[in-house]
Structures are given as C-alpha cells and as structure tokens.
Amino acid sequence: MYCARCGVELQKGVKRCPLCSLPVWHPDLQEEREPSPYPRYTEPETVSHRAVLFLLSFLFLLPALLCLLVDLKLDGSVTWSGYVCFGLLTVYIWVCLPLWFSRRNPVVFFPISMAAALLLALYISLKTGGHWFLSFAFPVGGALLLLAEAMIVLLRYTVGEKRHRSLYILGGGVIGLGGFCLLLEFLLHVSFALPMLWWSLYPLTVLVMLGMMLVIIGLSPPLRRSLHKKFFL
Ligand SMILES: [Zn+2]
Numbered sequence: 590m591y592c593a594r595c596g597v598e599l600q601k602g603v604k605r606c607p608l609c610s611l612p613v614w615h616p617d618l619q620e621e622r623e624p625s626p627y628p629r630y631t632e633p634e635t636v637s638h639r640a641v642l643f644l645l646s647f648l649f650l651l652p653a654l655l656c657l658l659v660d661l662k663l664d665g666s667v668t669w670s671g672y673v674c675f676g677l678l679t680v681y682i683w684v685c686l687p688l689w690f691s692r693r694n695p696v697v698f699f700p701i702s703m704a705a706a707l708l709l710a711l712y713i714s715l716k717t718g719g720h721w722f723l724s725f726a727f728p729v730g731g732a733l734l735l736l737a738e739a740m741i742v743l744l745r746y747t748v749g750e751k752r753h754r755s756l757y758i759l760g761g762g763v764i765g766l767g768g769f770c771l772l773l774e775f776l777l778h779v780s781f782a783l784p785m786l787w788w789s790l791y792p793l794t795v796l797v798m799l800g801m802m803l804v805i806i807g808l809s810p811p812l813r814r815s816l817h818k819k820f821f822l
Pocket of ligand 1: 592593594595596597606607608609610611
C-alpha cells in the first residue's frame with residue numbers, strides 16, 4: 590500500500606503516513622488493522638538529580654573546609670586557603686548552581702556567575718595589595734557582563750520567528766567585542782603602565798568588518814537564501 594499524497598510505501602497497520610502524516614484510509618482494509626509497527630510515544634521519565642547535586646556540593650565543600658583547617662593550623666590565620674575557598678565557590682556558582690534549577694535562564698545565571706568571578710578578583714586584589722580591581726578588573730568584567738547580557742536578552746526575547754534578527758544582534762555583539770579590545774588595551778595602559786601600542790586596532794578592524802558582514806547578511810534576504818542553500822544554515 591502506498592500513500593495517496595506522497596507515494597511513500599506504507600507498512601501494514603500504520604494509521605498515518607510517516608512522511609506527510611496523511612491519514613491512511615482504505616475501504617477494504619477497515620477491519621483488519623494490525624498493531625502499529627512503531628512503539629507509542631511516552632513521556633521520558635524525569636529523574637531527580639538532587640542526590641547527585643548534594644554529593645557534588647559536598648565534594649566542593651570538603652576540600653574547602655580541609656584547606657581552611659590546615660591553613661588555620663599552620664599559620665593561625667586565613668592566608669592561602671582563602672584563595673582556594675573563593676576559587677571553589679566561584680567554580681561552584683558557574684558549574685553547579687544552575688543545575689539546581691530545572692529552568693535555567695541564562696539571563697539570570699550569567700550575571701550571578703560574572704558577579705562571583707568579580708568577587709574572586711576583588712578578593713585576590715585586596716589580599717595581594719594590588720590596586721588593579723577598581724581600575725582594571727571591575728571595568729573589564731563589567732563591560733563584558735553588559736555586552737554579553739545585552740546579547741543574551743536580545744537573542745532570547747526579540748528573535749522569535751524572525752530568525753534573521755539574530756544576525757543583527759550577533760553583528761552588534763561582534764562589533765562591541767572589537768570596542769572591548771580597545772577598552773582592554775586602554776585599561777592595561779592606565780592600570781599597569783603598559784605602553785599604548787594600539788594593537789587593539791587590529792582585532793577592532795577585523796571584528797567590525799565581521800560584524801558589518803553579519804548585519805549585511807541579515808539585511809539582504811537573497812543573500813541569506815543563497816547562504817542557507819550553500820551551507821544549510
Ligand atoms: Zn505521505
């Protein structure tokens with residue numbers, strides 16, 4: 590038996606064509622339906638990961654506590670173990686914290702993770718007596734956070750059905766990254782007295798060109814169609 594619409598050969602017992610989903614109907618075959626050859630779709634079972642997460646949290650907590658105890662025993666105060674604890678906490682926030690939630694919204698988790706990384710930088714800066722947090726780490730981290738968060742929010746809430754909008758957003762993000770390189774070189778110059786060699790102009794030029802290309806592709810439907818055909822994008 591063959592599908593009346595697309596002509597694909599049908600197995601006995603199927604109720605719909607597997608290719609075009611046209612219902613299969615034949616006046617002579619009404620009564621002799623066999624069981625469907627395909628298994629029925631059932632919702633996948635949801636497994637609770639809580640126990641694993643508790644274990645994972647414990648695996649982070651244990652070395653932190655051990656280091657703290659050893660450090661206190663040896664030096665009588667928190668010296669190197671502070672770095673270990675803050676480092677482990679930051680990794681935990683980046684990797685494990687989102688796993689506790691079934692709906693992981695990067696709009697929420699990305700700023701939290703970046704804040705944790707900045708706190709780690711602040712701690713190291715204070716402990717080592719460096720004065721690079723406010724003049725370097727904070728503006729660099731803040732600029733990256735704003736740029737990436739803006740892209741995440743725009744990609745998540747404005748693209749929808751109009752997929753070519755993501756090209757404008759990505760293009761804007763790439764150009765923003767070029768500007769970020771310029772800012773990075775300037776801040777390195779200000780904070781660490783590195784000479785301004787204007788190396789950042791090279792990535793800036795490349796990234797601006799790349800970003801413009803993405804925006805132009807987004808603006809031109811024929812170009813998008815031909816790229817879609819060539820690269821299956
Ligand atoms: Zn069909």
